[in-house]
Structures are given as C-alpha cells and as structure tokens.
Amino acid sequence: MYAYIIRRVLYAIPILLGVNVLTFALFFWVNSPDDMARMHLGMKRVDQAAIVKWKQDRGYDKPMLFNPKASGIEQLTDTVFYNKTITLFAFDFGNSDDDRNINRDIQKRMWPSLAIAIPTFIIGLLFNITFAMLLAFFRATYVDIWGVISCVILMSVSGMFYIIGGQYLVSKLLHLVPISGYDHGIDAIKFLILPVTIGVISGIGAGTRWYRTIFLEEISKDYVRTARAKGLSEFRVLFRHVLKNAMIPILTGVVVVIPSLFMGSLITESFFGIPGLGSYTIDAIRQQDFSIVRAMVFLGSAMYILGLVLTDISYTLVDPRIRLE
Amino acid sequence: MIITLPSLAMAVLLLAACSKSPWNNPYPAGEAGQNILYSSFSERPKHLDPVQSYSSNEYAILGQIYEPPLQYHYLKRPYTLEPLTAEVMPQPYYLDKQGKPVAESSAHVAFSVYDIHIKPGIRYQPHPAFATDVQGHPRYLSLGATELVQVNSLADFTQTGTRELIAADYVYQIKRLAHPKLHSPLLSFMGDYIVGLKDYPKTLKQAYAAQIKTNPANQFLDLRNYPLIGAEVVDRYTYRITLNGKYPQFVYWLAMPFFAPFPAEADQFYQQPGMAERNIVPDWYPVGTGAYMLTRNDPNREMVLERNPNFHPDFYPQQGEPGDVEHGYLKDAGKQLPFIDRIVLKLEKETIPYWNKFLQGYYDSSGIGSDSFDQAIQFGSQGDVQLTPELQAQGIQLSTTVQPTIGYTGFNMLDDVVGGYTPARQKLRQAISIAIDHEEFISIFRNGRGIGAQGPIPPDIFGHLAGKAGINPYVYEWDKDQPRRQSIRQAKQLLAEAGYPNGRDPKTGEPLIIYLDYSSGGPEDKAVFDWFRKQFAKIDLQMSVRDTDYNRFQEKMRKGTAQMFMWGWNADYPDPENFLFLLYGPNAKAKHDGENASNYDNPQFNALFDKMKNMANTPQRQAIIQQMLEITRRDAPWLWGYYPKEFVLHHEWLYNAKPNHMAHNTLKYRRLDPQLRMLKRHEWNQPRLWPIFILFVVGVVSLIPAVRAYRHKEHRPAVSSGQGVK
Structure with missing residues (x-):
C-alpha cells in the first residue's frame, strides 16, 4: 500500500504543475501585471513610476514564462512563473500581493470554515443515510413516494433561497438565533446553528436520493434475501448488512470531499458573516491578487488529490477484497 | 451517543432561554448596556x-x-x-x-x-x-x-x-x-x-x-x-x-x-x-494619537476601536450652522470628547443580514440599500422624502445630504465622432445631453437619491450656484422656480444643426451609432443599457454598448479609445479646483495619465483654471469659475450627470449623527444612550417558539403511520396464509 501511496503522490506532481500552468495562463490572460498594480495602488493619482515600482517589488517585472535575456537555466528560473510556483510545492505560499503572509491567513481562516463544514458534513451524512434507509425500508409505500417527491423539491430550490429564507424565518421573524456573525469558542454555537441547519437541509434532497439508490441496489442482492430468510429483522438487515455493503459507493462520494472541507463555502460564509476561507479566493480574484489565487488553487488541487488517495485507502478498510498494489 | 441536529438546536435554544440577552443578539451578553457603538x-x-x-x-x-x-x-x-x-x-x-x-x-x-x-x-x-x-x-x-x-x-x-x-x-x-x-x-x-x-x-x-x-x-x-x-x-x-x-x-x-x-x-x-x-x-496595526486606537484587527470578522486612554483634551464644537440647534447637534457643545468607549465594526458583505440587524437594533446607524429602499422610504404628495410608518414607529431617524461627489457620463473629446470643439460637435453633445434624462435615471436607478448636475461643482463647494443663476442653459431652462430639461424638439433641432437630421448621417444615410463603453457589474446592468438606448432613441440616434471587463475598460480609458463612458469623482477636499481639474487639459488621461477622463482640452478653460486655482474664495474667483462653467457647458464634454444624495438612518439612541462628508474623525462626536438601546432590543427581539413546537408536533404525527406500517411489516408472517409449502 505504501508503494501505491508514494506512486500516487508522485503522479500528483505533474497534475499540480499542470493546474498551476493553467491558473497562471488564465489569470494573466485576463489581468496584466500593470492592471494588478493599478488595482492594488488605487485609481487616484497613480502614475506609471508607481506601477513600475510595485511590479519590481513583487517580481512581476520579469518575463512571464521565458526570459530570453537570461542565460542557461535562468531563462526558465528568472521568470514570474518559476518564482511564483516553485515554493508552492513546499506549501510555502509566501506573501500576498498586498504583503500579507498567506500561510498565516489560511491557518487563521480555516477554523471558522471547519466550524461550519464539519458539523454540516457529519450531521448531513448521518441524516441523509438514515433518511435514505428509511425510504428504502418503506420502498413503494406512501413514505417512499412522498419522501422522493420532497427530495426532488428540496433539490430544486436554490441554495440562496434556503439562506435568505432561513435568515428571514428563523432570525427575523422568530428571533431565535443571530442573523449573521461569528465568535470563537463556545460562543460560536449560536452563530453556527442556522448555517449548519441550512447546510444540512439544502443537502438532503440530493444526498438522500443518492443513498436511496445505492441501498435499493443492495437490497435486491442475494445476501439480503439470505439474511431475511434467516429471520433477521428488517432493521438489522438494513443497518448491519446493507449499510456495510453499500459503504464503497458511499465512500467514493464522501471521503474525497473531507480534505477540502476547510476550503469553506463562499455564499454561506458571505451571508452569515463567517470569517472563513470561502471568500478568500473570490476576494483575491476580485482584487487581482495572483499570489493568493495560485496558492488557493494549488491547495484546492492538492486537497482533491489527497481526497482521492484517502478514498482508495478507505476502500481497503471497508472491503477486505480490495488491495492497493 | 449521537447528537442529532434537532437535539443540539434545542439544547442551545434552552441555553439561550436562560440568558437575559435576546436570543438573536449577535454580541456577547456582557456588552449589553455598555457604551459601545456598533457599525x-x-x-x-x-x-x-x-x-x-x-x-x-x-x-x-x-x-x-x-x-x-x-x-x-x-x-x-x-x-x-x-x-x-x-x-x-x-x-x-x-x-x-x-x-x-x-x-x-x-x-x-x-x-x-x-x-x-x-x-x-x-x-x-x-x-x-x-x-x-x-x-x-x-x-x-x-x-x-x-x-x-x-x-x-x-x-x-x-x-x-x-x-x-x-x-x-x-x-x-x-x-x-x-x-x-x-x-x-x-x-x-x-x-x-x-x-x-x-x-x-x-x-x-x-x-x-x-x-x-x-x-x-x-x-x-x-x-x-x-x-x-x-x-x-x-x-x-x-x-x-x-x-x-x-x-x-x-x-x-x-x-x-x-x-x-x-x-x-x-x-x-x-x-x-x-x-x-x-x-x-x-498596514495592519496603526499607531496614532487620535481619540481611538485599533485594539482588534480581524477584518474578516470585526475591527474594534477603543478609547485611547492618552487622548488629549478635545471638546465638542460650540458653533454650527443654522438649524443645528433645532436638530439637537449642539446639545453637547463644549463637552469633552470622545463620548463612546468602544466602536465595534463588523464585516457585513451582504445587505440583507445587515439591514435586518439594523432593524433589530444591533446596528446603530445604516445606509439604505436599493433592495430595502421601499421598506424604509416613501415619498409624500409633494415629492418630499419620509420614513415609512414602520420605521417611524421604531423611532428611526433619517438624514439626507448631497455628497461632494459627481457621477457623470462623459464624451471622449479625442473621438472622431463625438469629440472635437467645432460648433457642430458641440451641438451634437448638447443634443445628447438634453436627451439623456438624468432626473429619470436618478428616479429609476438611484431611488431618487441624487440631484441633476448643472456642472462639475457639487453643492456646498465654493463655485456652485443654486437657483436660476446656477443652471446649465444648454440643457435646462428655468421654469416655475426650478430647472426644467429642454424639450426633445430642441434636442432634435441641435442634432440637425450638428449635421445629423433625424439622427442620420447625410453622407451615408445610415443612422448615427453612438458607443457607450462600459464595464458591467453583472446582468442587472442590462436595465441601464436599455434605458440608455431608450434615451438615444428619443432623438433618433442608436446606441450600442461596448461592454468589456474592468481591465480592458480601464485600458480604453487610458488610451483614449472609448467614445462615451460613465465615470465619477469623489472630492479630496472641498475646493472647486478639485472638481474643475477634472477638465483641465494638462490632466488629460490619454496624454498625461491624469484624472481628466474625457481628455477635454480647451486653452481658454485651461488659462482660466491656472488663474483660478491659486485664488482665495472671493467674488473674483466666483466670476472666473462662472466663465469656466460657461465654456464647459457650451463644449459639453460631459453629460454632467448627477450629485448623489446620501440617505442615512439612525436609531433614536444615537446622537450628534450629523453627516460630514469631508471629516474622517467623526466618531469622537457621536454619543449613545446604551440603556435605551438595550430596552428597545429586548422589546423588538422577543423569541417566538410556537412555530417550532407546531413543527415538532407535525413531524411526530406524520411519523405515526410510518411506525405503524413498520410494526405491521415486522409482524407480518413471511408466508401468508394459504400459501403454505406444498
């Protein structure tokens, strides 16, 4: 398994490099270093000398990908791309274009994101699986039919509606929790109830239908019939046998997102005033801060790859037939 | 033990019920009644x-x-x-x-x-x-x-x-x-x-x-x-x-x-x-001598300013302008500043939560977003601005002021079609200036928050003249004690004199197309484009929008390749020079990378600007400014646009909240009644639990048939009677 993991990590290097090249090309396709300088310096009374100085201080005065004036390897290394890329692989993101240490900002902002994402993820997962099993149990009855209809309705509603509607109903009309805001420690709970509840509810439709499909597929298999024939209760059949055997497709969709949880959610954090990482990338794109954009894209890609590796590893834990070679 | 969402929510609600603070209070309960301003x-x-x-x-x-x-x-x-x-x-x-x-x-x-x-x-x-x-x-x-x-x-x-x-x-x-x-x-x-x-x-x-x-x-x-x-x-x-x-x-x-x-x-x-x-x-931790010091800088959540214990003696002004006594702005005259101990500034990216928190009493003052405008403001029969009865009942107060700012639509004077200084070009721009009804623009897109500009200098800045003497005679006429936009007939006449009768170029017979260069913020700008097209159509001109991203738009402006554009200026200081320099030739954006976005360069205007800029605010300076205004109004490098009007709401417990668009250190003058605020917050934010209980009961009741069905299924024999093994 270790050889497999090492191999996957090595595979990740060209993938990350490719993602970085794409990010670089797309970003500078839209924004030139001069545009970035103007955005950072402001629009009033800024002259070309100030723009040139800003670019020099941040290394954006160098050629983008290839430096014809340099010699040897420096033709590649004395470029914006190399200087902004190489340290990423050591997870040293350096400073943003407005001179803030990105690593520290990420460390600080990931906790509020996790404070929402982890409970939403866990509660949502438990609720969706339970609800899906309930529907599977009552398949082809009024519970199943109305459950599926409800799921489709829940899926059809925009995420924004849940947020605005939830804030209006729970905070404005019923005065039960604050509309938005955040605090640290135990005081954070009252701010998290609403976004977590909304996060769970908005995910019920898609999640439940997905798990229901998996369970229904499992229920039709022979081992389930055997279990029933042995006289096991339907509850035990579902939770002891079907659930266990349905873990592989569930893990495929679940484990892969775990490492990315701390990246946060833009809309939720924005509406609820949560100081997480959700808006970090979007704010950086708006402010044309390439240093943050490339750091966050790199981190997101790395986390996704990590999620895939973890998914593979998790297969071996739930299914003894699988071996990673 | 599995902690389910409803049980967790109920536990927190019960915990909150034990607190004296309203459940939806976003601030620590210990801050209630403290002398803290929330913004x-x-x-x-x-x-x-x-x-x-x-x-x-x-x-x-x-x-x-x-x-x-x-x-x-x-x-x-x-x-x-x-x-x-x-x-x-x-x-x-x-x-x-x-x-x-x-x-x-x-x-x-x-x-x-x-x-x-x-x-x-x-x-x-x-x-x-x-x-x-x-x-x-x-x-x-x-x-x-x-x-x-x-x-x-x-x-x-x-x-x-x-x-x-x-x-x-x-x-x-x-x-x-x-x-x-x-x-x-x-x-x-x-x-x-x-x-x-x-x-x-x-x-x-x-x-x-x-x-x-x-x-x-x-x-x-x-x-x-x-x-x-x-x-x-x-x-x-x-x-x-x-x-x-x-x-x-x-x-x-x-x-x-x-x-x-x-x-x-x-x-x-x-x-x-x-x-x-x-x-x-x-850049993160300022150090100063002012009334407040930044003790928490977490701009992704909040910034906190606290009273500087070393602040020097400073006192509330004893004099103001007429009307200040009536508005209560001089009640604290001569008292030592600052009045407030702490200022908590919260990050609110979205207007809906921000507005609702203001209505709940958790912010002491607020602007008015366009989506909450109708909830806050109504216009009286005379067009006067009033608060809605709901807000009046809450004791909320409104103050309106014209900002030292101008939002305008400009012509690029270097452009081959709309630029230039010949009488024909002047008339073309004047005709468009008449046709584009900025009063309507203000009414539709700014909820009436602004006044039509007669020139580059906003009210309250030396050089601005109110009344008949201050109108732009090329676009307006004075009628019944107010400026009235000239008729479309007059605009068409000007257009014909400019060489475009019925909006067509006589050489080609084709309709004249004017291009508006724009960097749109999203689909909502489509309404603005449609409105502009309608305005041009009034004088039989066609308008086309060249919508680009922000960087390309800025590049066009720097290179002087735009044709018409929307722009604005916020005063650095309250002097006419800070507005008229926007039309000064040596400040042209394309040639000199200056702030003159329309690249207007009239030697006569430039000479007068050079003379005016170093003068004190005397009648002689006013006379020169009038000459400059006459020149630019005739040349019409801008459509002049509008001066934005700011509407600010504040609760009855906030005092001395006089808008001041030039001063930056205004928080030291503000005063609060935290006890009144605490009472009002309690009154306005009593929790309502009955819908939760109803929801709970409905949930339980709806589960009963399911449970019965489950029990029935569990107790059902595997083989029904009559189907025995043969």
Whole structure:
C-alpha cells in the first residue's frame, strides 16, 4: 500500500504543475501585471513610476514564462512563473500581493470554515443515510413516494433561497438565533446553528436520493434475501448488512470531499458573516491578487488529490477484497 | 451517543432561554448596556498605513486613529478647516528663487512655506514600540528571533508605553511618502510640490540598497538620517513644509492621513526581522494619537476601536450652522470628547443580514440599500422624502445630504465622432445631453437619491450656484422656480444643426451609432443599457454598448479609445479646483495619465483654471469659475450627470449623527444612550417558539403511520396464509 501511496503522490506532481500552468495562463490572460498594480495602488493619482515600482517589488517585472535575456537555466528560473510556483510545492505560499503572509491567513481562516463544514458534513451524512434507509425500508409505500417527491423539491430550490429564507424565518421573524456573525469558542454555537441547519437541509434532497439508490441496489442482492430468510429483522438487515455493503459507493462520494472541507463555502460564509476561507479566493480574484489565487488553487488541487488517495485507502478498510498494489 | 441536529438546536435554544440577552443578539451578553457603538464595513480595508491609504472606507477607520495637523469643523457648512493638533491654522509665507520673502501677489513667488506649530502635551496611544525596561531603554526595538516565537499579533507584546507627539513625527511621515518599501499613491503628485520630494525616493533607494548589502537583516531605514529640504523640523513642536510655487489647496491635504504623524520608533519596531512574517506591520496595526486606537484587527470578522486612554483634551464644537440647534447637534457643545468607549465594526458583505440587524437594533446607524429602499422610504404628495410608518414607529431617524461627489457620463473629446470643439460637435453633445434624462435615471436607478448636475461643482463647494443663476442653459431652462430639461424638439433641432437630421448621417444615410463603453457589474446592468438606448432613441440616434471587463475598460480609458463612458469623482477636499481639474487639459488621461477622463482640452478653460486655482474664495474667483462653467457647458464634454444624495438612518439612541462628508474623525462626536438601546432590543427581539413546537408536533404525527406500517411489516408472517409449502 505504501508503494501505491508514494506512486500516487508522485503522479500528483505533474497534475499540480499542470493546474498551476493553467491558473497562471488564465489569470494573466485576463489581468496584466500593470492592471494588478493599478488595482492594488488605487485609481487616484497613480502614475506609471508607481506601477513600475510595485511590479519590481513583487517580481512581476520579469518575463512571464521565458526570459530570453537570461542565460542557461535562468531563462526558465528568472521568470514570474518559476518564482511564483516553485515554493508552492513546499506549501510555502509566501506573501500576498498586498504583503500579507498567506500561510498565516489560511491557518487563521480555516477554523471558522471547519466550524461550519464539519458539523454540516457529519450531521448531513448521518441524516441523509438514515433518511435514505428509511425510504428504502418503506420502498413503494406512501413514505417512499412522498419522501422522493420532497427530495426532488428540496433539490430544486436554490441554495440562496434556503439562506435568505432561513435568515428571514428563523432570525427575523422568530428571533431565535443571530442573523449573521461569528465568535470563537463556545460562543460560536449560536452563530453556527442556522448555517449548519441550512447546510444540512439544502443537502438532503440530493444526498438522500443518492443513498436511496445505492441501498435499493443492495437490497435486491442475494445476501439480503439470505439474511431475511434467516429471520433477521428488517432493521438489522438494513443497518448491519446493507449499510456495510453499500459503504464503497458511499465512500467514493464522501471521503474525497473531507480534505477540502476547510476550503469553506463562499455564499454561506458571505451571508452569515463567517470569517472563513470561502471568500478568500473570490476576494483575491476580485482584487487581482495572483499570489493568493495560485496558492488557493494549488491547495484546492492538492486537497482533491489527497481526497482521492484517502478514498482508495478507505476502500481497503471497508472491503477486505480490495488491495492497493 | 449521537447528537442529532434537532437535539443540539434545542439544547442551545434552552441555553439561550436562560440568558437575559435576546436570543438573536449577535454580541456577547456582557456588552449589553455598555457604551459601545456598533457599525459595519463591507470589505476589508486594503491599507491602514496612512502613507498608503487613499480610500474612504479606510479613512473611516484611520481618521479615528491618526491625527493630521488640521481637521474639518464637524458642524459648519460650507466645510471649514480648523486646527486639530496644530496650535493655529498655518499661514503660508512666500519666497522668491533666492529665498527672499515676497508678497503673495508677487509674480516672483518661487516657494510657499508653511510653519506648523503643534500643541505640546499630546501623547500617543499605548503601543509596544514605546515600551521601555527599568533602565528606560526601549523594550521591543531590538528583538531576537527567540523573543518572537510566541508572538502572533501585537497584543502578544505584554508591555506598552507612550510618548509625546513631536514635530519630527510629522516630518518622518512626509519622508515615508518616498520610502522604498512603500507605495504611496500621493508620492508622484506631492513630488511636484514639496521641495526635494521628487528626488528623495532615489536617495532613500540608494541608502536602503547600501544598508541591505551590509546587513540584509536590517530592514529599518531610519529616515531621520536623510534630510528632505521641503520637510524639516524647526523645533520640538514646529515643523516646516516648503512647496514649489503657490498651492493654496495644500492646507486641505494637511487634514488627510497622508500628513498624520508617524513615530520613528514604530517604524523601527515594525521593521524588525520576523514581524512581517507574522503580519505585524503598520498596514495592519496603526499607531496614532487620535481619540481611538485599533485594539482588534480581524477584518474578516470585526475591527474594534477603543478609547485611547492618552487622548488629549478635545471638546465638542460650540458653533454650527443654522438649524443645528433645532436638530439637537449642539446639545453637547463644549463637552469633552470622545463620548463612546468602544466602536465595534463588523464585516457585513451582504445587505440583507445587515439591514435586518439594523432593524433589530444591533446596528446603530445604516445606509439604505436599493433592495430595502421601499421598506424604509416613501415619498409624500409633494415629492418630499419620509420614513415609512414602520420605521417611524421604531423611532428611526433619517438624514439626507448631497455628497461632494459627481457621477457623470462623459464624451471622449479625442473621438472622431463625438469629440472635437467645432460648433457642430458641440451641438451634437448638447443634443445628447438634453436627451439623456438624468432626473429619470436618478428616479429609476438611484431611488431618487441624487440631484441633476448643472456642472462639475457639487453643492456646498465654493463655485456652485443654486437657483436660476446656477443652471446649465444648454440643457435646462428655468421654469416655475426650478430647472426644467429642454424639450426633445430642441434636442432634435441641435442634432440637425450638428449635421445629423433625424439622427442620420447625410453622407451615408445610415443612422448615427453612438458607443457607450462600459464595464458591467453583472446582468442587472442590462436595465441601464436599455434605458440608455431608450434615451438615444428619443432623438433618433442608436446606441450600442461596448461592454468589456474592468481591465480592458480601464485600458480604453487610458488610451483614449472609448467614445462615451460613465465615470465619477469623489472630492479630496472641498475646493472647486478639485472638481474643475477634472477638465483641465494638462490632466488629460490619454496624454498625461491624469484624472481628466474625457481628455477635454480647451486653452481658454485651461488659462482660466491656472488663474483660478491659486485664488482665495472671493467674488473674483466666483466670476472666473462662472466663465469656466460657461465654456464647459457650451463644449459639453460631459453629460454632467448627477450629485448623489446620501440617505442615512439612525436609531433614536444615537446622537450628534450629523453627516460630514469631508471629516474622517467623526466618531469622537457621536454619543449613545446604551440603556435605551438595550430596552428597545429586548422589546423588538422577543423569541417566538410556537412555530417550532407546531413543527415538532407535525413531524411526530406524520411519523405515526410510518411506525405503524413498520410494526405491521415486522409482524407480518413471511408466508401468508394459504400459501403454505406444498
């Protein structure tokens, strides 16, 4: 398994490099270093000398990908791309274009994101699986039919509606929790109830239908019939046998997102005033801060790859037939 | 034990029920009844270093912390400067090239000299840069790497100190404009005025490079060792600024954070190795002498300003403008400032939660977003602005003021179709100016918050004339004591005289197409485009929108390739020069990278501008401004647009909330009644639980058939009767 993991990590290097090249090309396709300088310096009374100085201080005065004036390897290394890329692989993101240490900002902002994402993820997962099993149990009855209809309705509603509607109903009309805001420690709970509840509810439709499909597929298999024939209760059949055997497709969709949880959610954090990482990338794109954009894209890609590796590893834990070679 | 969402929610609700604070209170319960002002900000301030900061959202914070020598009188209008840390208003004297004194009116004036005397006894906020050990040596100015291991923010430095404000701090800050590691937007502009500042960056750059070469770890460049001719210390409490030529508007800059003091110790403190890696920089942790100090800077969540314990004696003004007594703005006359102990600024990116929190009493004042406008404002039968009955019942108060800002639609005067100065082109632009009904624009897109502009100078700025004398006769006529836009018939007539009868080019017979260059913010701008098309269609012209991204739009503007565009200007200072310079030829954007976006360049106007800019506000200056306005109105490089009107709401427990668009340090004048606020919050935010219980009961009831069905299924025999094994 270790050889497999090492191999996957090595595979990740060209993938990350490719993602970085794409990010670089797309970003500078839209924004030139001069545009970035103007955005950072402001629009009033800024002259070309100030723009040139800003670019020099941040290394954006160098050629983008290839430096014809340099010699040897420096033709590649004395470029914006190399200087902004190489340290990423050591997870040293350096400073943003407005001179803030990105690593520290990420460390600080990931906790509020996790404070929402982890409970939403866990509660949502438990609720969706339970609800899906309930529907599977009552398949082809009024519970199943109305459950599926409800799921489709829940899926059809925009995420924004849940947020605005939830804030209006729970905070404005019923005065039960604050509309938005955040605090640290135990005081954070009252701010998290609403976004977590909304996060769970908005995910019920898609999640439940997905798990229901998996369970229904499992229920039709022979081992389930055997279990029933042995006289096991339907509850035990579902939770002891079907659930266990349905873990592989569930893990495929679940484990892969775990490492990315701390990246946060833009809309939720924005509406609820949560100081997480959700808006970090979007704010950086708006402010044309390439240093943050490339750091966050790199981190997101790395986390996704990590999620895939973890998914593979998790297969071996739930299914003894699988071996990673 | 599995903690389910409903059980967790119920537990928290029960916990909240035990609290005396409303459940939806977003602040700690212990803050109830405290003298704290709650406000918000919608985006992180980019800079808090006064040498780099140049935007109004940053000034709203910096203005409370840093104290330049001058400030704007809080109540008087028109806006009036007065001393802040200065003893008196500085009066410039003038020198010729040889340094001999000459009269202000002399043609030989080569330099203007401002000697600024600051008040003794003013002290800085507590800050670790001033901390000393028992021997009196600086405690934190030569930190080693090990001492920073546990440090993550400024608050981790346990000791603080203070010292008296001295003239050298002001000079140090002026030198920081040219610091090689900083990017001050004002450097280039002030380099033309402050003697020696143009070449000073080169001096500092060389010195810094030499210093880094010898000792790469030493990032602190002690600017005290590098003299600047135009900014020098005269004595402990006096410094001198020498300007090239005359620049009477310079005093306005002395009320801006660019010219606030910055202590060398703070610079040395922040430049130590390891500080920048921890984001402990002056751009994040300001240090000033103002009424408040920034004690928490977490701009992704909140920023907290607390009363500076070392703040110098400062008092509420005793005089204002007519009407201030009636509005209650002089009730606190002569009382010591500030009134409020703490100011909590919360990040609110979305307008809906922000607005609802204001209505719940969790913000003390608020602007009005377009999506909540109808909920807040209604227009009376005479078109007068009123609060809706719901807001009136809450005791909310409204104040409206015209901002020293202009939003305009401009023509690129370099363009082959709409540019140029011939009578035909003038008439084409005048015709379009008449057709585009900005009053309608204000009504539709700004909810009536603005007034049609008659020229570049907004109300409350010298040079603006109200009434008939102030109207633009090329677009409006005076009718029943108010300006009325000229008729479309007149616009068509002008268009025909411009060579486009019925909106068609006689040479080609094709309709004339005017292009509006625009950087749209999203699909909502489509309504604006449609509206513009409709306006042009009134005079049989066609309009096409060239919608590009922000960077491309800016590039077009810089290169002078746009045709028509929408632009705006927010006053730096309340002087007509700060608006008329937007039309001054040598400021043209395409040729000189200036702020004249329409590239208007009329020699007659330029000559009058040169004459007007250095004059005091006299009738002669007014007369020259009138001439300039006449020229530009005839040339019509802009459609003139509108002056935005600001609507601000505040709760009845907030006092002295007079809008002041020039002053930045206004929070020290505000006063609160926290007890009244606490009562109102309780009254308005009583929790309603009955829908939750109903929901719970419905949920339980709906499960009963399912449970019964389950039980039935579990107890059903595997093989029904009559189906036995054969």
